[in-house]
Amino acid sequence: MSTSTSTFVIRWINFLTMILALAVIGFGVWMSSHQDECKRSLTIPVMGLGALILLISFIGFLGACKHISLLLWTYLVLLFIVLVAIMVFTVLAFIITNTGSGHTSPGLSYKEYHLEDYSSWFIKQLNNTDNWSHLRSCLVKSEDCNNLSKRYKFLKEYRHAELSPIEAGCCRPPSECGYPMVNASYYDLSYKPVSTNKDCKLYKNDKSIKCYDCDSCKAGVAQYMKTEWRVVAIFNLILFVILSFVYFVGCCARRNAGSSDQSKVRGR
DSSP: OOHHHHHHHHHHHHHHHHHHHHHHHHHHHHHHHTSOTTGGGGGHHHHHHHHHHHHHHHHHHHHHHHTOHHHHHHHHHHHHHHHHHHHHHHHHHHHHTTSOOOEEOTTOSSEEOOGGGSOHHHHHHHHOHHHHHHHHHHHHHHOTTTTHHHHOOSHHHHHTOOOOHHHHHHSSOOGGGOOOEEETTEEOTTSOOSSOOTHHHHOOSSTTTTTTTSHHHHHHHHHHHHHHHHHHHHHHHHHHHHHHHHHHHHHHHHHHHHHHHHHHHHHO
């Protein structure tokens, strides 16, 4: 492969990688548009990764167009670091999200979630006072719990609803408490709970309290994060395969260009 051919390959590979980076940013924007204001922060790393790949690809593209060897080497080194970071994050994401699932309850179509089922990392992060204080304020602002009574007018309809993990864990007391359900947003707390679960005493009908301090709410958030992380991890795995191919082609083209340059020097 001649120097001109190698430069051409690197140039177009990086051009295609820039398009891929824009696709990653677009994926992050799409995820952001489908989330509320609080959950939207989870999409920032995806858009950040896309912006980083865009910058690295631009360095490679500029180096190939201007024939600047230093920029090409910088491009390959940075791309290698990104590949390692993506692989580490993806492996950790699959490990962390490998535990935890919902439990069925008699008479209910939706599942309930237990915090102890999830990874120790999730539990540690959710039990952190500062972390949970921020998440709790987001949950209160979201109005998800208060909208349940508007969405489900009848108890039978509510029992057979497909509630999200956050709605099932944060908007109602665990079913094991035995509180009679008045409507989708109100339970009769005059009854003594039949379970020793501490969440039974933490639940209140007040819209600013609900079960936001319950372990069941933290478990619902953990299940939501698990699902989102799995999507991002699968996306990163696909991205890793594509970028590995780009890196391999870039290395081969750069090596051939170097060999061609040495041959020209010897021939003089």
